[in-house]
Amino acid sequence: MSGLFWVPGGAFNIFAIRNAGLAISQGIVASSIVMVSFVWGNLVFREPVKSQMAAYFAVWLIMAGLYGMSYFSTAETLSSENSSNDLHRTDEEKEEEQQDLMRKSSDSFDNDASITEPLEIQQQQQPIGNRRSILILGKTYSRRNLGLLSALMCGLWGGSCLVPMHYSTGDTNGLGYVISFSIGALLVTIMLWILRYLHQLFKLGSVREAYAVLPSFHFRVMWLPGATAGALWSLGNVGSIVAVEHLGQGVGYSASQAALLISGIWGIFYFREVTKPMIICKWFLSAFVTIIGILLLGYESSPASGGR
Numbered sequence: 001m002s003g004l005f006w007v008p009g010g011a012f013n014i015f016a017i018r019n020a021g022l023a024i025s026q027g028i029v030a031s032s033i034v035m036v037s038f039v040w041g042n043l044v045f046r047e048p049v050k051s052q053m054a055a056y057f058a059v060w061l062i063m064a065g066l067y068g069m070s071y072f073s074t075a076e077t078l079s080s081e082n083s084s085n086d087l088h089r090t091d092e093e094k095e096e097e098q099q100d101l102m103r104k105s106s107d108s109f110d111n112d113a114s115i116t117e118p119l120e121i122q123q124q125q126q127p128i129g130n131r132r133s134i135l136i137l138g139k140t141y142s143r144r145n146l147g148l149l150s151a152l153m154c155g156l157w158g159g160s161c162l163v164p165m166h167y168s169t170g171d172t173n174g175l176g177y178v179i180s181f182s183i184g185a186l187l188v189t190i191m192l193w194i195l196r197y198l199h200q201l202f203k204l205g206s207v208r209e210a211y212a213v214l215p216s217f218h219f220r221v222m223w224l225p226g227a228t229a230g231a232l233w234s235l236g237n238v239g240s241i242v243a244v245e246h247l248g249q250g251v252g253y254s255a256s257q258a259a260l261l262i263s264g265i266w267g268i269f270y271f272r273e274v275t276k277p278m279i280i281c282k283w284f285l286s287a288f289v290t291i292i293g294i295l296l297l298g299y300e301s302s303p304a305s306g307g308r
Contacts, residue, residue, distance in 0.1 A: 009157035012150045020147025024259070027070035028148065029065035032155025034254045038297075041250025047194040047301065049250075055300045059254065061293030066260055068286025072279050073264045161245050162253055171227055174245045178238055208221050251301045255294050 002209060018238035037057045041047040043051035049055040133140045165177045193214075236259065243252030264283060267273040274280055 007185055007192065009154050009161065011192075012154035012157065016147045016154060018147070018149035019143040020151060021074075023074040025151040027067035028262055029154045029158065030066040030070060032152055033159040034059055034062050034066065034257050036156055036159025036252040037162075037253040040160065041248050041253075043165060044163075045249055047248040047250050050115040050300045053068060055250075058293045058297035058300060061296065062254060062257070062290055063293075065286045065288070065290025065293055066257060069260045069283055069290065070170065070266050072283040072286060073260075073267050073274060126150060159253070162241065162249065165241065165244065166249065175238065175241065177241055178234075181237070181241070184235070185219045247298075248301065251297055254281045254297060258290060258294060 013025070013029060016029065038055075040053075042049065042055070123274050132143055134143055134146060135141075165173065165181075168177055168180070189234055197214060199212055200213055201207060204213070236256075240253060240256045246252065247255070264287065268280060268283065276281065
């Protein structure tokens with residue numbers, strides 16, 4: 001069951017980053033995971049807290065701090081991209097207006113045809129400069145709005161991925177749950193890959209062509225960085241499971257979202273992604289708010305009994 005939460009959540013996360021941007025999408029994902037996991041622990045599993053008001057205030061502090069860290073860690077990149085996009089904004093708006101006029105003036109035959117055309121063909125027919133919307137079944141949706149919705153869905157699924165552990169018993173609880181979690185994620189990933197292949201097979205009608213259009217695994221290039229990333233993620237996942245087991249869903253999994261603190265420090269001091277002193281100060285202020293929220297939430301919550 002955890003695989004059904006974790007794997008689709010990763011797909012939502014990728015779609016959100018590509019269409020809404022890294023900063024805002026990761027801020028929404030991390031903060032919504034905190035809220036969802038705390039709601040599971042507080043309302044469903046009835047994990048005790050000293051004060052409901054103080055506990056929810058701590059959750060809001062964590063959410064605000066996480067969003068701030070996510071935003072300020074990419075603030076310089078966003079500002080540079082926006083300044084370059086401003087030079088072409090007028091032309092893009094003109095192209096969008098022209099496309100709207102063409103769509104409104106099209107006859108009913110064209111409208112019926114656009115409904116039955118595949119999404120890929122509809123996107124190819126759009127002007128190259130207009131990539132801020134997606135045409136689905138004859139209706140236009142903003143890429144940004146779909147990305148924000150996908151970020152919320154990722155938070156909903158991500159905050160629930162360890163919920164099935166609360167219903168496991170015996171040796172399958174705690175660290176023993178790591179094996180079943182991993183097997184579940186592997187099976188769901190294989191299942192989704194097979195479904196994608198079947199979709200391409202139905203679409204192209206050729207076994208060889210359907211296999212050829214699937215993304216390459218890039219084993220020669222990715223075996224070392226991919227294996228390293230997987231090992232690091234697995235260690236972090238083990239820590240999350242132990243935290244949920246001993247602190248509960250609301251506190252343990254919420255505190256684990258402070259991973260943005262570590263990634264932000266890597267970005268500032270090692271990769272030099274943020275260099276402006278004012279932005280760095282704002283990032284550390286957001287990190288301080290997050291830490292205060294985690295400490296307050298830990299103080300207001302009592303240790304869980306066996307992760308239940």
